[in-house]
Amino acid sequence: MKKGWKFLIEYQSLIWIVVAWELVVFLQIMPERLFPSLSKVLVVAFELITTGMLLENLPITLFRVFAGFALAAVVGVPLGLLMSRSKLLNDLVQPIFSLGFPIPRVALYPILVFILGLGSASKITMIFLECLFPIVLNTYYGSTRVGKLYLWAAQNMGANRSQVFWRVLLPATMPSIFTGLKIALPMAFIIAILTEMIGATAGMGYLLTYMSASLMQEKVLACVVLITLVGYLLNLLIQKIQRKYVFWQ
Amino acid sequence: MENKTPAIEIEKLGKVYTRGKEEVTAIQEISLKIPEGKFVSIVGPSGCGKSTFLHIVGGFIPKSSGKVRIRGKEVDKPGPDRGMMFQESALFPWKNVFDNVAWGLEIQGMEKSKRDEIVEHYLKLVNLWDFRKNLPSELSGGMKQRISLARVLAFNPDVLLMDEPFGALDAQTREKMQVELQRIWQESNKSVMFVTHDIDEAVFLSDIVVVFSGRPAVVKEIIEIDFQRPRTLDVHKTQEFMDIRNHIWDLLHQEQGTSDEEGM
Amino acid sequence: MxxxxxxxxxxxxxxxxxxxxxxxxxxxxxxxxSSPYVVGSEMWALIVSGELFTNAASSLYRSLVSFLLVMVLGIVLGIAAGFFKPVGIFFQPIVDVLNPVPKIALLPILMVWFGISDTTRILLIFLTAFFPCFIATKDGVHGVKQVFVWAAENMGASKFQILWKVILPASLPKIFDGLRVSLGLTFVMMFSSEMIGSSNGLGLGFMILLADMAGRTDLMFVSVFFIALLGFLFDRILLAVRARLLWWSENRG
Missing domain, CATH: 1.20.5 (Single alpha-helices involved in coiled-coils or other helix-helix interfaces)
Known part of the structure; x- marks a missing residue:
């Protein structure tokens, strides 16, 4: 009983929002066409799952997300590590990342579409570009901050260059790498939805624009609910992985 | 003489806090009177609750039972009647030395000319007037604590509360600071409640040393110390000093046996 | 650099x-x-005709109004949530649920409610950029050393004085970290909200969209370059303000 009460207090803000929403519907402050009740939205969301609409589109989006994200990780982590080891590479690459960091890179997307077409290639490239920044920068700063003492201790115990790299530098940089990955994955999902909304023939973003063309607000909201759920689960996934592999932090 | 109001009077003070489902008694029931103008140290093993005790007197954390009176007036919130000095520097890093010392006076709405005069006086008292335009981050640990002392003295509290103010300093700076503190204290003539785990520091500085026992904290013994003031560091070498020191060491050591395994 | x-x-x-x-x-x-020469001469033509500036101005208006809202509400609510525990608990579930949502997905809904208007765009930019500022501010407040607050209380400061003269300056370094992320998102969402939805009106995103439909990649490059320039410029401005306000801090750079 006490536990349930505590739960209610803790989540009261969400409950208030739901109550306020349903009140607007109930008192018909907004026309129902524009402001459907949440129960209706959930029913439609469920329909989207059972009719296979979700299964048609979600895998395509997830494929783009993970392809772009994985590419960025595979390129970004070694690049960040090498930048911290090699002054020449750092001098060449650092200015590009410093200049590119504050600019809204998605503005390049329409040009990418021109070059690569509206399919997955342009979207994966965009996701890759966007994820590269947090991954490289966090890896780089993390590995420059690895204490000299760790490296000296390893050398002192007779570790050679590759052993120092694989057994000391990499694990010591791991928490920072994860910080980068944790920023990158939600970003990948956002960019996937965004680019699919700008132009696509499949994917969750496409489903959303397709539904909004129907002018049925409950269908659009159902899509948003599903996208929210996926975003939330992706977040959870990366947290689980982090807890498993960076347990010492 | 009992008819005089003590500077600090603590009556049956107790502190119980809950950790998970457990109730832990941090302070059993402490009564203590600190006479006006005296320098009183509290020593005890690490984690015995002496800092908690001081924070309660300062009004920063709530007590579970008992009363705290400053010059006869009951208090249970922080206030400028008690000047508190912390172990870690509480100087604001975004204000220079001068503005840090002036901060409390400004808050209390004192006019600028008067404020500047007071700040100058205390910065000169701690011999750091030349550093008034520096940032705290540009000063050494010892200097920071002298500025902290000046800041506390500037708002003219009735009593000073000091929570291991030299705990983070190296041994040599520490001894210098003790001599400094004695000089400044003698000039200001405030009542002081000083918490430390360093027996030498307590004996050197104090008129009265209160020995706490650990977990829950209770008063084990109260020792009066009457070396001539001002004391020099040479006092450490006297037989009398060593006797007192050894006595306190024995008192604490009986304790350590029971509380060391949990030492914080 | x-x-x-x-x-x-x-x-x-x-x-x-x-x-x-x-x-x-x-x-x-x-x-x-295209080529740098063609893009450059197109840009010059657009600058001379003033077309670039009218478009940039309406994009900037949307971005800066949103960013201002983010700054004020993000910092005020962030400090409240960090300092007063019940406020923090109240906001936590909203942040947990809404933060990972790609806010761009809300665009079709906002469009139905508010039309294809600046209200919709500003709201969308605000919803996206609010969270990094709010979360960083709250973290910043949590990171303020307890002794700072105690020292201020000791000197007789009121709750308001503590918030204004201790908590705010002490959490400013963190707040700026959040603001920098928010500012970046502001420009991303400015572009996105102009790209999706409609093809009439003013704005750098519209310029890209129009150029795209006309197959004029040179004009697209001009707009992309200008958006990048604005993003870069405002980031520099933010860093300059930060260096000025955090002159006392070790990580002012």
Missing amino acids: DKRLQKIAAIEIVVLLAIWQALASLEWIPAYL
């Missing part, structure tokens, strides 16, 4: 532009990739 890296950056940009120009002149790349 220090002076040396700035020099390298300048050289790299010149080299890249030269390669692009060379490839275009030799016709080794498709014509739709």
Whole structure:
């Protein structure tokens, strides 16, 4: 009983929002066409799952997300590590990342579409570009901050260059790498939805624009609910992985 | 003489806090009177609750039972009647030395000319007037604590509360600071409640040393110390000093046996 | 970036532009990739006619109004949530649920409610950029050393004085970290909200959309370059303000 009460207090803000929403519907402050009740939205969301609409589109989006994200990780982590080891590479690459960091890179997307077409290639490239920044920068700063003492201790115990790299530098940089990955994955999902909304023939973003063309607000909201759920689960996934592999932090 | 109001009077003070489902008694029931103008140290093993005790007197954390009176007036919130000095520097890093010392006076709405005069006086008292335009981050640990002392003295509290103010300093700076503190204290003539785990520091500085026992904290013994003031560091070498020191060491050591395994 | 890296950056940009120009002149790349010369002259024409500035102005208006809202509400609510525990608990579930949502997905809904208007765009930008500022501010407040607050209480400061004169300055370094992320998102969402939804009106995103439909990649490059320039410029401004306000801090850079 006490536990349930505590739960209610803790989540009261969400409950208030739901109550306020349903009140607007109930008192018909907004026309129902524009402001459907949440129960209706959930029913439609469920329909989207059972009719296979979700299964048609979600895998395509997830494929783009993970392809772009994985590419960025595979390129970004070694690049960040090498930048911290090699002054020449750092001098060449650092200015590009410093200049590119504050600019809204998605503005390049329409040009990418021109070059690569509206399919997955342009979207994966965009996701890759966007994820590269947090991954490289966090890896780089993390590995420059690895204490000299760790490296000296390893050398002192007779570790050679590759052993120092694989057994000391990499694990010591791991928490920072994860910080980068944790920023990158939600970003990948956002960019996937965004680019699919700008132009696509499949994917969750496409489903959303397709539904909004129907002018049925409950269908659009159902899509948003599903996208929210996926975003939330992706977040959870990366947290689980982090807890498993960076347990010492 | 009992008819005089003590500077600090603590009556049956107790502190119980809950950790998970457990109730832990941090302070059993402490009564203590600190006479006006005296320098009183509290020593005890690490984690015995002496800092908690001081924070309660300062009004920063709530007590579970008992009363705290400053010059006869009951208090249970922080206030400028008690000047508190912390172990870690509480100087604001975004204000220079001068503005840090002036901060409390400004808050209390004192006019600028008067404020500047007071700040100058205390910065000169701690011999750091030349550093008034520096940032705290540009000063050494010892200097920071002298500025902290000046800041506390500037708002003219009735009593000073000091929570291991030299705990983070190296041994040599520490001894210098003790001599400094004695000089400044003698000039200001405030009542002081000083918490430390360093027996030498307590004996050197104090008129009265209160020995706490650990977990829950209770008063084990109260020792009066009457070396001539001002004391020099040479006092450490006297037989009398060593006797007192050894006595306190024995008192604490009986304790350590029971509380060391949990030492914080 | 220090002076040396700035020099390298300048050289790299010149080299890249030269390669692009060379490839275009030799016709080794498709014509739709344009060339720096064509893009440059188009940009000049748009600057002279003032068209670029009218578009940039309406984009900037949307971005800056949103950013201002983010700054005020993000910092005020962030400090409240960090300092007063019940407020923090109240906001936590909202943040947990809404933060990972791609806010761009809300665009179709906002469009139905508020039309294809600046209200919709500003709201969308605000919803996206609010969270980093709010979360960073709250974290910043949590990171303020307890003794700072105690020392202020000791000197007789009121709750309001503690918030204004201790908590705010002490959490400012963290707040700026959050603001920098928020500012970046502001421009991303400015572009996105202009790209999706409609093809009439003013704004750099619209310029790209119109150029895209006309197949004028040179004009697209001009708009992209200008959006990038604005993003870069405002980031610099934010960093300059930060360096000024955090002159006392070790990580003012």
